[in-house]
Amino acid sequence: MAIGAQAVTAAPVGFPCSGCGGQMQFDTASQGLKCRYCGAEQSIENLAGQPREHEFDEDGGDEAEQTDWGTEQQAIHCESCGGETLIPAGQTATTCVFCGSPKVLPQGNPGTIRPESVIPFRTSRDEAAALFKKWKKKRWFLPNDFKKQDVKANLNGIYIPYWTYDAETYSVYSAEVGVYHYRTVTKTRTVNGKTETYTETERYTVWHWTHGDYGRGFDDILIPASGHYDDALLEKLGDFDLSKLNGYRPEYLSGFIAERYSVSRREGWQRARDKADSVLETEIRREIGGDELRNLSIRTQYSDITYKHLLLPVWNAAYTYKTKPYRYMVNGQTGTVSGRVPRSAVKIAFFTLGCLAVAGIALYLWSQSSAS
Incomplete structure (x- = not known):
């Protein structure tokens, strides 16, 4: 609908x-x-009930969404990174929640999409900071002084907009399947000046064509509607429990910041489709089996496409270490942490040398066994 x-x-x-x-x-x-x-x-009384699934038309244009957030909002724009957030009217922002820049400009009435559903914050600011501290202590390649110190970060609670998509798929595929076979071959070699004969097992591949079809449904493909975050960091925070969605109420935003939708519903669907295509290829490869595949062709039809738009809670922190900027995030519902952190060149060098030493010893032992 x-x-x-x-x-x-x-x-x-x-x-x-x-x-x-x-x-x-x-x-x-x-x-x-x-x-x-x-x-x-x-x-807070949740009047909206369960979130609705809305039909998505791939051929039609983006429809107008509701824009009344229930409380007056103003948009804030960062000159440095281009990030845009929504804060209550009358509230001032002195730093950008994305990059920490002090250059932020009020933009007036935002007129932006209002979400229908929200997962409220369940992790507090102090809990988020403690979770990051525990997380970084488990990272091997961090400098020791950084692992021990308390990171002074500008930690902001932000509701990040997301799209979710459901779809049914039907795929037809064809591919060449390679199956390994083994045979014993006779060879010669020279040992201590003498020629000797020995046998060796040799692998070869037999190829054949296969084709088939594959059906699968997708539920809640989660796509950030944010254009100002590191996609890899957000992907690691994707363990939200969407069964805990509440209907949107402006009270949930009181004391927090909400980011504006900067990814359209159509662009969000294209990203969701790319993720679904990747999953389908992995699963079809597994279904086909064999030891190798080549010339794989998959043609997929999508149907019954629906979407939801919602806000999900994230603690975002920008900090510096030895003059370099870094960022970490904490899932405001589950407490999962992801981040960009400094690396110790000394620890990485020792690890690399250790790996090379182990590889060298293994190669030496293999060469000795082959010669005997």
Whole structure:
């Protein structure tokens, strides 16, 4: 079912504390609103229920999405990296949450896509910092002083927009399959000036053509709608439990930052299709079997394509080590950590030398056994 093009125009709302009037923010421990000043708590009612699957038309254009976020937002643009985020109106940002640059400019009314579903933060800022500290201690090639020190990072809780896609697929394939066979051959060699005969097992490959079909369904192919993050880092954070999705409520964003959608639904589907094609090739190769494959051809039809748009919680940190910038991320739901960290040239050199030494010893032992 397609989303209606008419945007909802409900008046923006705030979240004042009924006790002291202070601004309430989302609290990861209670999963509700909590006053920063008097500690009063307020539950959040999830009225939207389960997220809806919307039909996706590959041939049609992008439809207008709802844009009312339930609270007035302003867009912030970074001159250095081009990143754009949404923060509540009236709030100021002095540094970019993507690259740490202090050059950020307000952009006024964002008019951006409002998500339908959200997974609220369950990991607090202090827990995210502790998880990174534990994570880096397990990394072998980090400098020892970096592993021991507390990293001073600008840690921001960000809701990153995602698309998810479902689809049914039907593929037909053909390929040449190579199967290994073995035979015993007689050879000669010279040992201590004398020619001797010996036998050796030789491998050869027999090729034959095969073809077939393969059907498979995909559920919730997760695609970031962010254009300002390292894809490899986000991919490692992809263990979100989407069964815990809540209907979008503006209260979940209180005290956090939301990134604008910068990847269109059509571009998101192309990325999802590329991921699905890769999975299909791997599985079809496994189904065909054999020892080698060549000239593999796969033609896939996609049908019953649906999508959802949602916000997922990520703690993002930018920091420097010896004047060089680095970044790490923590999954705000599961606590999974991914990051770019400094490497110790000395440790890498010793590891490389050790590998070369082991390889040299193995080669020497093999040559001695072959000569005997």
